[in-house]
Amino acid sequence: MTHRAHRDQAPDTGVTYVFAVCRGTRATRTADVTGLVGMPGGAAVRLLPSGPLTAVVQTVPAADFTDEVWQSRLSDPREIERYARAHHEVVSAAAAHGPAVPLPLATLYHDDDRARRALDDEAHRFHRVLKRIAHHAEWGVKVYEPATAPEVAEPVTVGGGGLEAPAAGAGLAYLNRRRGVQERREQRRERALSVAESVDAELREVAAASRRLRTHGAVPGGDGRVHVLNATYLVAEHRSEELGVLVRGLGERTGAMIELTGPWVPYSFVGEV
Amino acid sequence: MAAERAVVPWDSPEPLSGPIGVPLVDLLDRVLATGVVVSGDLVIAIADVPLVRVSLHALLSSVSERVPAPWADGGPL
Numbered sequence: 001m002t003h004r005a006h007r008d009q010a011p012d013t014g015v016t017y018v019f020a021v022c023r024g025t026r027a028t029r030t031a032d033v034t035g036l037v038g039m040p041g042g043a044a045v046r047l048l049p050s051g052p053l054t055a056v057v058q059t060v061p062a063a064d065f066t067d068e069v070w071q072s073r074l075s076d077p078r079e080i081e082r083y084a085r086a087h088h089e090v091v092s093a094a095a096a097h098g099p100a101v102p103l104p105l106a107t108l109y110h111d112d113d114r115a116r117r118a119l120d121d122e123a124h125r126f127h128r129v130l131k132r133i134a135h136h137a138e139w140g141v142k143v144y145e146p147a148t149a150p151e152v153a154e155p156v157t158v159g160g161g162g163l164e165a166p167a168a169g170a171g172l173a174y175l176n177r178r179r180g181v182q183e184r185r186e187q188r189r190e191r192a193l194s195v196a197e198s199v200d201a202e203l204r205e206v207a208a209a210s211r212r213l214r215t216h217g218a219v220p221g222g223d224g225r226v227h228v229l230n231a232t233y234l235v236a237e238h239r240s241e242e243l244g245v246l247v248r249g250l251g252e253r254t255g256a257m258i259e260l261t262g263p264w265v266p267y268s269f270v271g272e273v
Numbered sequence: 274m275a276a277e278r279a280v281v282p283w284d285s286p287e288p289l290s291g292p293i294g295v296p297l298v299d300l301l302d303r304v305l306a307t308g309v310v311v312s313g314d315l316v317i318a319i320a321d322v323p324l325v326r327v328s329l330h331a332l333l334s335s336v337s338e339r340v341p342a343p344w345a346d347g348g349p350l
Binding site: 080081084085087088102104105138140142213214216230232261264267268 | 295296297298299300301302303304305
């Protein structure tokens with residue numbers, strides 16, 4: 001499975017990169033995609049009609065899109081960012097004209113005919129997904145446990161003056177303090193998780209579908225907050241305002257830090273149909 | 274990458290916006306980790322979930338290695 005890249009391909013061969021699949025409406029068939037950059041090194045982004053569907057595609061150099069090249073690309077944060085953003089830009093543009101099913105980064109076919117055949121083979125699935133995501137957007141919601149307050153050193157009460165030897169029990173007091181710190185940390189985490197659960201439960205009420213993504217742990221940048229919920233919701237366009245109001249209200253009510261991102265093309269809601 | 278995290282996510286409902294300002298970590302959650310809809314002819318390994326998970330994990334842990342997660346399993350989920 002891992003080594004399916006075709007080594008017999010001439011180095012200058014072009015392959016067809018598919019960004020997204022839309023309905024072949026007049027709006028999409030006549031959409032202007034010429035201004036889009038697409039993948040680095042690729043030819044012009046263009047439309048590939050196939051029956052009632054239209055794909056947004058680009059011819060890219062095969063040599064730049066082999067397994068091996070992607071392996072090293074995935075280990076370079078700057079490169080992966082460049083390709084991910086290029087992919088996202090085209091997907092977002094495709095979705096401006098109507099529902100668009102985003103394909104995962106680096107979905108490639110030998111040529112247009114193979115791409116068309118793949119779309120035709122899966123046409124019923126694409127239509128189901130397109131129906132599901134029409135007039136919906138994806139919204140990401142992240143909940144953070146607030147930064148840990150600095151542990152206030154409790155005043156040491158044992159021993160009055162500084163000159164006396166530590167009173168008996170100082171070691172025990174120290175251990176008790178340590179235990180207290182640990183317990184408070186546990187309590188904070190439990191509180192944060194229960195806030196996350198109730199936020200998710202309330203947001204699911206306005207969503208057509210929801211998914212949990214992996215959490216990111218501690219947030220880089222050093223402010224110490226910890227990510228406790230990474231959820232994403234498929235929300236009807238006419239309810240997006242309601243979602244925003246609800247998120248703000250939940251933030252005020254729970255005191256948790258809640259971040260809302262979106263609207264996204266429904267990346268997270270095209271895989272299970 | 275740290276600067277990337279400082280980008281304030283777009284908070285108000287607006288038309289589908291371009292890629293500028295989209296937090297990278299959220300973008301990768303979606304562009305890489307979403308379900309495979311169709312199998313491509315080439316570079317299937319990229320769309321192959323196990324590889325993506327492994328690579329994504331390596332990538333993201335390099336992003337956040339300066340601030341290790343406070344619990345070993347990486348979070349509650």
